[in-house]
Amino acid sequence: MLRTTTCGALTLDNLGENVILCGWVQKSRDLGGMTFIDIRDRYGITQLVFNMDDNPQLCEAARSLGREFVIKAGGLVVERSNKNLKIPTGEVEIKITALEILNASKIPPFLIEDETDGGDDLRMKYRYLDLRRNPVRNNMVLRHRMAQSVRRYLDALDFIEVETPVLIKSTPEGARDFVVPSRMNGGEFYALPQSPQTFKQLLMVSGFDRYFQIVKCFRDEDLRADRQPEFTQIDCEMSFIEQEDILNTFEGLIRTLFKEVKNFDLPEVPRMQYADAMRWYGSDKPDTRFEMRFVELTELTKGKNFPVFDNAELVIGINAKGCAHYTRKQLDELTDFIKRPQIGATGLIYARHNEDGSIKSSVDKFYTEEDLKQWSAALQTEPGDLILIMAGVKDKVRKQLGELRLEMGSRLGLRDKNVFSALWVLDFPLLEWDEESERYHAMHHPFTSPKPEDIALLDTNPGEVRANAYDMVVNGTEIGGGSIRIHDRALQALMFKHLGFSAEEAQKQFGFLMDAFEFGAPPHGGIAFGFDRLCSIFAGLDSIRDVIAFPKNNSGRDVMIDSPSTIDEKQLKELKIKSTL
Numbered sequence: 038m039l040r041t042t043t044c045g046a047l048t049l050d051n052l053g054e055n056v057i058l059c060g061w062v063q064k065s066r067d068l069g070g071m072t073f074i075d076i077r078d079r080y081g082i083t084q085l086v087f088n089m090d091d092n093p094q095l096c097e098a099a100r101s102l103g104r105e106f107v108i109k110a111g112g113l114v115v116e117r118s119n120k121n122l123k124i125p126t127g128e129v130e131i132k133i134t135a136l137e138i139l140n141a142s143k144i145p146p147f148l149i150e151d152e153t154d155g156g157d158d159l160r161m162k163y164r165y166l167d168l169r170r171n172p173v174r175n176n177m178v179l180r181h182r183m184a185q186s187v188r189r190y191l192d193a194l195d196f197i198e199v200e201t202p203v204l205i206k207s208t209p210e211g212a213r214d215f216v217v218p219s220r221m222n223g224g225e226f227y228a229l230p231q232s233p234q235t236f237k238q239l240l241m242v243s244g245f246d247r248y249f250q251i252v253k254c255f256r257d258e259d260l261r262a263d264r265q266p267e268f269t270q271i272d273c274e275m276s277f278i279e280q281e282d283i284l285n286t287f288e289g290l291i292r293t294l295f296k297e298v299k300n301f302d303l304p305e306v307p308r309m310q311y312a313d314a315m316r317w318y319g320s321d322k323p324d325t326r327f328e329m330r331f332v333e334l335t336e337l338t339k340g341k342n343f344p345v346f347d348n349a350e351l352v353i354g355i356n357a358k359g360c361a362h363y364t365r366k367q368l369d370e371l372t373d374f375i376k377r378p379q380i381g382a383t384g385l386i387y388a389r390h391n392e393d394g395s396i397k398s399s400v401d402k403f404y405t406e407e408d409l410k411q412w413s414a415a416l417q418t419e420p421g422d423l424i425l426i427m428a429g430v431k432d433k434v435r436k437q438l439g440e441l442r443l444e445m446g447s448r449l450g451l452r453d454k455n456v457f458s459a460l461w462v463l464d465f466p467l468l469e470w471d472e473e474s475e476r477y478h479a480m481h482h483p484f485t486s487p488k489p490e491d492i493a494l495l496d497t498n499p500g501e502v503r504a505n506a507y508d509m510v511v512n513g514t515e516i517g518g519g520s521i522r523i524h525d526r527a528l529q530a531l532m533f534k535h536l537g538f539s540a541e542e543a544q545k546q547f548g549f550l551m552d553a554f555e556f557g558a559p560p561h562g563g564i565a566f567g568f569d570r571l572c573s574i575f576a577g578l579d580s581i582r583d584v585i586a587f588p589k590n591n592s593g594r595d596v597m598i599d600s601p602s603t604i605d606e607k608q609l610k611e612l613k614i615k616s617t618l
C-alpha cells in the first residue's frame with residue numbers, strides 16, 4: 038500500500054508515530070515560514086505542516102501544490118498548538134519529511150466543499166468531482182449501508198438473491214418500455230424490464246420459495262423529482278404464504294432498516310383500507326405524520342340555497358388547527374393554490390372559529406350561526422381553528438382537498454423530515470378505468486389476484502373488485518407495493534380477458550407464464566420497494582437523484598457521458614434500422 042493510514046484516523050493516541058498519507062489537496066495556507074496543507078480522502082481531513090527552517094526544499098514543493106493535486110506525504114504525528122475540535126483529527130498535525138506528487142489536477146470547476154458554488158448542471162457534468170464532496174458521498178454510503186442491511190435481513194430469512202435478465206420482451210401493459218435492437222435478429226427488439234415480475238413468479242414455480250434481488254428497472258416515462266428512467270427496486274417473492282405473511286415479513290425489513298441505519302424505532306405499521314385512505318385523506322398514499330382527516334359535510338350543508346353545495350356530489354372539510362387568524366391575503370393564497378391547473382379546483386369556502394367563540398364563514402349569506410355550529414361540531418373545531426371546505430364530484434374533490442391538506446400540513450410545520458410515519462394501504466381495487474383507451478387496466482399489474490369473494494363481481498361490476506394488493510407508504514410517499522398473485526391458468530386467462538386481451542394476444546405475450554402455471558405453480562405473492570426513494574427518505578432529501586451515483590437529468594440525459602447519443606450509419610445498418618436523418 039502507498040499509505041500507512043487514512044486522512045480520518047490520526048488522533049493524540051498516535052503522537053510520535055511516523056505515518057504516510059495519500060489524498061487530495063483540500064486547501065493550503067502559506068504563512069511565510071510555515072506552509073499548511075489540508076489533505077483529504079474519503080475518511081477525513083488531516084493537516085500537514087511544512088517548516089521553512091527544517092526543510093526549505095520541501096516547503097517550496099508544498100507551496101507549488103494546487104487544489105485537488107493527489108499527493109503522498111510522510112512525517113511525524115505531533116500535537117497541534119491551534120486545535121480544531123470540529124474534526125476528529127483536529128488535535129494533531131503531521132510534520133512532513135517526504136512529499137510526492139502522485140498526480141496534478143486542473144483547478145476544479147467548483148469548490149469541493151460541503152457548501153459548493155457549483156450549479157446543478159455543472160455538478161452533473163463533473164459528477165465524479167461532486168462525488169468527492171461529503172454530503173454527496175455520504176448519501177452513497179447511506180445507500181450502501183441500507184443495501185447491506187437488506188441483504189442481511191433477507192438472507193437470515195432464507196431468501197435467495199437471483200439475477201434475472203435485463204434483455205427481455207416488450208409488453209403493452211404498464212409504462213413505456215425502453216427497447217434494444219437485436220443485431221442477430223434483425224428487425225426485432227428486446228425490452229429492458231420495468232420489473233422482474235414474471236421472472237420472480239417463474240422462480241416460485243421453480244421452487245425457489247423465497248427470492249429477492251436488488252435490481253435495476255427501467256421505465257420510459259416523463260421524469261419528475263422522484264423518477265429516473267433507470268431506478269432500483271428491492272424485489273421480493275415468497276411461496277406458500279398469505280397476505281398477512283408478506284405484511285409481517287416486510288414490515289420487519291423496514292423496521293430493521295430504520296433501526297440499523299437510522300437508529301429509529303419505527304412503531305408497528307398501522308393498516309388502512311384503500312377506500313378509507315381515499316375517504317379520509319383523498320390519497321392512496323396519505324402522509325400520516327399528521328391527522329387532519331376529511332369530514333363529510335354533504336348532509337349538513339344541503340338545502341340552504343347555496344348552489345355550490347346543493348349541486349355537489351360531495352362536500353368535505355378539514356380543520357386547520359390554530360389558523361383562524363389567517364388574513365384575507367393568506368386565504369386568497371390558499372384559493373390560488375387549489376385553483377392552479379395541477380389541482381384544478383374552482384373554489385374554497387372557509388369558516389373561522391374565532392377566539393371569542395363566534396363562527397364566521399365566507400358564505401354567511403346562506404348559513405346561520407346555528408348551521409356553522411353544526412359544521413364546527415362535525416369538524417371538532419375549537420376557538421382559533423379554521424375550517425376549509427371544498428365541494429364537487431366525489432373522486433376529484435377528494436384529491437383536491439388532499440392537496441390542500443398537504444399544503445396546510447407543510448404550512449403548519451407538521452411534515453418534519455426527521456419524523457417518520459409508515460402505513461400499509463390494503464385492498465386496492467383490482468382494476469381502474471382508463472378514459473383514454475376506454476377499458477379497464479390492472480391497477481397494480483395483471484398478475485395480481487382478486488379477492489376470492491369479489492371474483493363474481495368481475496362480470497357485473499369490475500370497478501368494485503378488490504385485489505389482494507398492498508402498498509407501504511412512508512411520510513406520504515409510496516415506498517413499496519405488491520400483491521398475492523394468480524397462480525392458476527384459468528383465472529389468469531380470465532384476468533387477461535377482462536383487461537381486453539384476446540385469447541391469442543394473451544397467449545402470445547404471456548403464454549410462457551400461463552404455461553408454467555400448468556406445471557405445479559405454488560400459491561405465491563411478493564412485493565417490491567423503490568430503493569432509491571427509500572434512500573432519499575432516509576437521507577431527508579426530496580429527490581432520488583441525490584442518492585444515485587450517476588443520475589440522469591430532468592430530460593433523461595446523462596450530461597457527463599453525453600447520452601443518449603446518435604449512432605453511426607454502419608451500426609444502424611447492422612441493426613437493420615433505417616436512418617430517419
Ligand code: ASP
Nearest residue numbers: 232234519520563564565
Ligand atoms: N413488480 C411490482 C412493481 O414493480 C411489484 C410487485 O408486485 O412485487 O410494482
